Amino acid sequence: MLRSLWRSIDRFSVQHFQYVINELRKIKVVDEHNRELVMNLLQSVVEIVTYGDRQDPHIFECFMERQVLADFVRILKISQESKIDGPLLQYLSIMIQNMDSEHAIFYCFSNGYMNNIILHPYKFDGGDLAPYYVSFLRAISNKINKDTLCLLVNVQGDAVVSFPLYTEALRFAQHEEKMIQTAIRALVLNIYNVSDDMVYQFISTPPVSEYFSDLVRRLSNLCFCLDDFVYDKGKMDAQKRRDGVILEADKIADELHYFKDILSVGEPRLTRLVTENLLNGLVFPLLFSFMASKNKNGSDLSAITSLYIISCLLQVVGGRSMINNVAGVILYHILNLNVRIPSEGNASDVHDDVKTFSKCLNEVERVICYDPESNGSESINVTYLGAHWEGFMSSFNINSSNSEICSKRSGIFAFVFCEDQSLLLASIFLLLILTESKDLDCLLSSMSGLSEKEDEMLQTDDTSISKSVDESIFIRFMPEILNALLNVLAFQQPLSIMMLWNAGWCLQKLLNFHREGLNGDNLLLFTQTSYDQSRVNFLNELGGVWFDHIPDTLITESASCVRVLEQSSQYKDPLFMLELVLHHQPTNGQTSSYFAWQRMVDAVKAFILHFQLKTFILKGVLVDKPLLNMISSSTNDSRVIRASDVSSASFGSNVSLESGIPCGIAFSNSEIRDIYVIPVASGIIGKLLLAEKHPFRSRHGVVIAIAPLAGLFPKIDEDHPSWLHLQIREFDPQFYSTKARGNHLSMPDHLADGRWTLGFPNARACEEAHLVILNEITKQRSAVEYMLAPLLQDDLELAKS
Numbered sequence: 001m002l003r004s005l006w007r008s009i010d011r012f013s014v015q016h017f018q019y020v021i022n023e024l025r026k027i028k029v030v031d032e033h034n035r036e037l038v039m040n041l042l043q044s045v046v047e048i049v050t051y052g053d054r055q056d057p058h059i060f061e062c063f064m065e066r067q068v069l070a071d072f073v074r075i076l077k078i079s080q081e082s083k084i085d086g087p088l089l090q091y092l093s094i095m096i097q098n099m100d101s102e103h104a105i106f107y108c109f110s111n112g113y114m115n116n117i118i119l120h121p122y123k124f125d126g127g128d129l130a131p132y133y134v135s136f137l138r139a140i141s142n143k144i145n146k147d148t149l150c151l152l153v154n155v156q157g158d159a160v161v162s163f164p165l166y167t168e169a170l171r172f173a174q175h176e177e178k179m180i181q182t183a184i185r186a187l188v189l190n191i192y193n194v195s196d197d198m199v200y201q202f203i204s205t206p207p208v209s210e211y212f213s214d215l216v217r218r219l220s221n222l223c224f225c226l227d228d229f230v231y232d233k234g235k236m237d238a239q240k241r242r243d244g245v246i247l248e249a250d251k252i253a254d255e256l257h258y259f260k261d262i263l264s265v266g267e268p269r270l271t272r273l274v275t276e277n278l279l280n281g282l283v284f285p286l287l288f289s290f291m292a293s294k295n296k297n298g299s300d301l302s303a304i305t306s307l308y309i310i311s312c313l314l315q316v317v318g319g320r321s322m323i324n325n326v327a328g329v330i331l332y333h334i335l336n337l338n339v340r341i342p343s344e345g346n347a348s349d350v351h352d353d354v355k356t357f358s359k360c361l362n363e364v365e366r367v368i369c370y371d372p373e374s375n376g377s378e379s380i381n382v383t384y385l386g387a388h389w390e391g392f393m394s395s396f397n398i399n400s401s402n403s404e405i406c407s408k409r410s411g412i413f414a415f416v417f418c419e420d421q422s423l424l425l426a427s428i429f430l431l432l433i434l435t436e437s438k439d440l441d442c443l444l445s446s447m448s449g450l451s452e453k454e455d456e457m458l459q460t461d462d463t464s465i466s467k468s469v470d471e472s473i474f475i476r477f478m479p480e481i482l483n484a485l486l487n488v489l490a491f492q493q494p495l496s497i498m499m500l501w502n503a504g505w506c507l508q509k510l511l512n513f514h515r516e517g518l519n520g521d522n523l524l525l526f527t528q529t530s531y532d533q534s535r536v537n538f539l540n541e542l543g544g545v546w547f548d549h550i551p552d553t554l555i556t557e558s559a560s561c562v563r564v565l566e567q568s569s570q571y572k573d574p575l576f577m578l579e580l581v582l583h584h585q586p587t588n589g590q591t592s593s594y595f596a597w598q599r600m601v602d603a604v605k606a607f608i609l610h611f612q613l614k615t616f617i618l619k620g621v622l623v624d625k626p627l628l629n630m631i632s633s634s635t636n637d638s639r640v641i642r643a644s645d646v647s648s649a650s651f652g653s654n655v656s657l658e659s660g661i662p663c664g665i666a667f668s669n670s671e672i673r674d675i676y677v678i679p680v681a682s683g684i685i686g687k688l689l690l691a692e693k694h695p696f697r698s699r700h701g702v703v704i705a706i707a708p709l710a711g712l713f714p715k716i717d718e719d720h721p722s723w724l725h726l727q728i729r730e731f732d733p734q735f736y737s738t739k740a741r742g743n744h745l746s747m748p749d750h751l752a753d754g755r756w757t758l759g760f761p762n763a764r765a766c767e768e769a770h771l772v773i774l775n776e777i778t779k780q781r782s783a784v785e786y787m788l789a790p791l792l793q794d795d796l797e798l799a800k801s
Helices: 002-006 014-025 035-054 057-065 068-078 085-097 102-118 129-141 164-170 178-192 197-203 210-230 238-264 268-291 303-316 320-340 347-368 388-394 421-435 442-448 463-470 473-489 497-513 520-543 547-565 575-582 593-619 625-636 733-743 763-800
Strands: 154-156 159-162 654-656 661-665 673-682 685-693 700-708 723-728 754-759
Touching: 014 035, 014 057, 014 068, 035 057, 035 068, 035 085, 057 102, 068 085, 068 102, 085 102, 085 129, 102 129, 102 164, 129 164, 129 178, 159 197, 164 178, 164 197, 178 197, 178 238, 197 268, 210 238, 210 268, 210 303, 210 575, 238 268, 238 303, 238 575, 268 303, 268 320, 303 320, 303 421, 303 575, 320 421, 421 473, 421 497, 421 575, 473 497, 473 520, 497 547, 497 575, 497 593, 520 547, 520 593, 520 763, 547 593, 547 763, 661 763, 673 700, 673 763, 685 763, 700 723, 723 763
Parallel strands: none
Antiparallel strands: 154 159, 654 700, 661 673, 661 754, 673 685, 685 700, 723 754
16 A cells, blocks of 8 residues: 555556646636646646657547647637747647657647647737747648648638638748748748649639749849949948848848749649749849840849849749740840841842841740740740830830841840940850750740750741841850950959959850850950960069969969869859959059969969960860979979978077078067078078077077068168168968968958068178078079979960960
8 A cells, every 4th residue: 555655656657648638627727827837737748648649549549539639729718928828839849740640640630729729819029939839830831741731721612711821821931030931931842842732722822822922022122132232332341241242142042042942843833923923023124124225223223233133043943934034035135136137138138137037026925925834835824924025025116117227235235245344244144054054945045046056946937037046146246255255354454353264264165155266356365465464464473472372373273263164154153243343453552462462363363264265265175184283293393392401490490500691680679689691492492591599509590580582572771781671471371361261251451561670790791691682582483483384385385386
């Protein structure tokens, strides 16, 4: 008897479960006094039910027989400002997430219990209830399938009239907290992936379908926020502006990937709904705004932001409908140009061109006005093209009686041939995305001349259309497009290296398409202007502050250049378009080693780009390993690298003073110290050592300071001939690049260089020290030039070929 009294209670027994249920049902109202008790009872219920679902079927049978979920609904209704809602939803989420058996899930979703809990009038007013509620909704969505989804919808006849899980979740679709947004989108995708026909019909019917237009509206607002950062009117500093651009661009990318996830479900009604909203709400307004050459007003996005958004959308979302609609709008101007230019024949030829143009317009409309995903079986309604299409088409005036020739600088060409290099590169990049798209319709591909397959011709009974199409856009204007890019590369004013590399990338891609290569004028523009300019700037750096770092920079940047040039349009980040606008040109005249480093790296990058492009133009290939080998193999040559105990010395090392020059120096405000200055060059390594005499070894000294030979620029003081001034590089590129990568820090805006002044016994000793230092710098520079000789010699051989 006593033993039974002391026996511990089995918390996971049916008897204890019934006791907990009875205690819970005694609760008539939930307030501050019994809140903790109710929370403990609810927690016990969830723990026991979760255990019973896996271990003891009798417990779950009791759970069903006693209809415990009804008590959860009752507790919600009788709570009086007790804040029991959050814990209750949390416990329910845990219970649902841990249920394994389909039988248990089916029961929980039955009898309307979940819908009653979902529809309870919660008070979300700024508290922490929303995360618990959304987590509860997501837990339900993770367990739905074709068998259980029907338990969560209300049906009349053959149609769903309400779906609380979906509609209540959409209330939080635009929530300010990112985690809640993410949870809602995961929930929505869970519902879409169930593939229930009646649910799809409910989702695609107004007002529920307005969710998709809201998504596009949100995306459009983000585009304007991005544009505000791109064209900030001097209200914020450069770094804050750049950070803002990257942040807004990331938000836009997230939205586009969500659209892609919805389209990946593969349901035709969803695909059509998303595509229509994207085209009517974003794509057509953007394209028609700048393609129709309308004047910009305060409500329009800038052209560069518009091109960026369209490029991102094609890369991320893609799809046949999107690709062909964008191409169709772009190519209307080009097709108009193609037939508006009078042929060399008589007036009847012009009349035939207009007839040909009309036929081609009809074909393009047929392509872009039908949903490619439905294989042409379902015509897209008139609103698919939106109200923009009529105004856009009215700008052509095809049958104009005047003989004015349409300029090639219209439509997309207005940007391809504009003076703004950023717009030029962005517009060509958009065309190249279409070039590499496998979803572009054969008709549009042939019209643009973008297709690399010569057999992809317009399939029509009228062969004149096929001939006219074959002579279109890139085929006709390729030399002029290449010339525009070459002028960017040969631009006399200093451009950012990002601008040059992206221009080179576009040039290489177009040359890869245009098998004929550069014509005579463009070849001269490249070799005698653009290339020579980069080569001169590169050679000038051999006399600069950082000549000793040129070999390492060449090896590093040559590999980067090849990666950039070989990058596919489909995988190239369009963010470069905005960075072209944001990038500040280097300030000319800056003398610090940091700005000198930037100039050297840019000069090396520009030369590598031109070297690669020249090789591609003349030989049809990009140089990869051979370029690296030409530099690295020279570093192992015995005539370049010579071992030296002095050159390998570090701070605190003992060195011989045989080659040292006695002098004096004062660090900061301390007294003058007697030292020895030892300049030494060993191959491409050059150091200037300052050593104090060793206290015990008369012919040896201890290194107290080290400076690189490169960048010293020794100068004798005019007023004090025995003083020698040296400039010391304080900027350490390796340190700052490592720190920036690890902490996401930008390079410093400026960094002051050090100054040493060495005092010698007399002017003659100062002059001798000056000459010794210059001699060692010359030796070091010669070693660098010797190392680069194979590269420059290969350059000469390329020129001869």
